[in-house]
Amino acid sequence: MNSASIRAVFLGTGTSQGVPVIGCDCAVCRSQDPNDQRLRTALLVECGATRIAIDAGPDFRQQMLREGVQTLDAVLLTHEHNDHIIGLDDVRPFNFRQHKNMPILALPRVLDSVRSRFAYVFDANPYPGAPRLExxxxxxxxxxxxxxxSILPFLVGHxxxxxxxxxFGSFTYITDMKTLPAESREAIKGxxxxxxxxxxHKPHYSHLNLEEALEFIRQVNPREAYLTHISHHMGKYADISPQLPSGVFLASDGQKLKVNT
Ligand SMILES: [Zn+2]
Ligand SMILES: [Zn+2]
Ligand SMILES: [Zn+2]
Incomplete structure (x- = not known):
C-alpha cells in the first residue's frame, strides 16, 4: 500500500436508472436540490499525477466534462452491468489526446463481456476513430x-x-454489493x-438496502462512510441525511474526498 494521499471524486452516485428517473414525478425526482440529482455510479481516484476512473457507465462523457478531466490513465470496471460499462466508447477523446490505448482492468469474465458488447472495437480492421481499449x-x-x-481488488457478492x-490504502470502494466473502472481510480490515x-429501504436481491448498509458499516467500523448507488426510493438527501449515524453520509455527485492512505 502507498503512503501518499489520494483524492476521490464521486462522478455519479445513482442507481442504474439515475435520479431523477425518466417520467417519475416523486418528490425526489422533482427536487431542485442538486444533492438529489444522481448520475450513474462511478468514481474518479487521483494520486499525484495518476488519475483513474472506476466504472464508465452511460453518463461517463458528462462526468468527465463536469470534472474537467483532461487525462486518464486507466478505467477499472467493477462488473459488466450496463450502468457500469456502457460509456466506454467515450474514452476516445483520451485516446486522441494521450496518443495511446486506454487500459481497461477487470475480471476476465467482464473483459469477455466488453469484447462482445463493443465488438466493433476489436474488429480486425476497426473503423478510424473507434475507441482503442487495452x-x-x-x-x-x-x-x-x-x-x-497501489490497488487491491477483492471479490464482492452482487x-x-x-x-x-x-x-487504496485505508480507502475502500464497494458498489453493487449484497454480500461480502470472508476473504474480502479480511482484505478490507483497517x-x-x-x-x-x-x-x-426495502430488501433487494443484489444490493444492500440502507439498514443492511448501516449494519455493514458498523462491522467494518471506518472513521467515515459514504453511501452510493442510491435510488429515488431512498428519499430526499435533506430528509435522510439527518437520520444517519455520525460519520455516515449520503454521497453526492461531485463530492470530493481526500484520504491519507
Ligand atoms: Zn450498478
Ligand atoms: Zn422518482
Ligand atoms: Zn450491478
Missing amino acids: LLPLQPFQSFQIGEL GGMEVLGFR TEVLVVNALH
Whole structure:
C-alpha cells in the first residue's frame, strides 16, 4: 500500500436508472436540490499525477466534462452491468489526446463481456476513430500498481454475480454489493474511509438496502462512510441525511474526498 494521499471524486452516485428517473414525478425526482440529482455510479481516484476512473457507465462523457478531466490513465470496471460499462466508447477523446490505448482492468469474465458488447472495437480492421481499449485481466486479492496508485481488488457478492471492490490504502470502494466473502472481510480490515452501496429501504436481491448498509458499516467500523448507488426510493438527501449515524453520509455527485492512505 502507498503512503501518499489520494483524492476521490464521486462522478455519479445513482442507481442504474439515475435520479431523477425518466417520467417519475416523486418528490425526489422533482427536487431542485442538486444533492438529489444522481448520475450513474462511478468514481474518479487521483494520486499525484495518476488519475483513474472506476466504472464508465452511460453518463461517463458528462462526468468527465463536469470534472474537467483532461487525462486518464486507466478505467477499472467493477462488473459488466450496463450502468457500469456502457460509456466506454467515450474514452476516445483520451485516446486522441494521450496518443495511446486506454487500459481497461477487470475480471476476465467482464473483459469477455466488453469484447462482445463493443465488438466493433476489436474488429480486425476497426473503423478510424473507434475507441482503442487495452484489456487487462485482474486477479482478485492480487495488488497491482497504476502510476502512483497501489490497488487491491477483492471479490464482492452482487446477487448471483461476483464483482470487484477496490482498496487504496485505508480507502475502500464497494458498489453493487449484497454480500461480502470472508476473504474480502479480511482484505478490507483497517479501512478508515469506506464507500458502500445503499439502494433504498426495502430488501433487494443484489444490493444492500440502507439498514443492511448501516449494519455493514458498523462491522467494518471506518472513521467515515459514504453511501452510493442510491435510488429515488431512498428519499430526499435533506430528509435522510439527518437520520444517519455520525460519520455516515449520503454521497453526492461531485463530492470530493481526500484520504491519507
Ligand atoms: Zn450498478
Ligand atoms: Zn422518482
Ligand atoms: Zn450491478
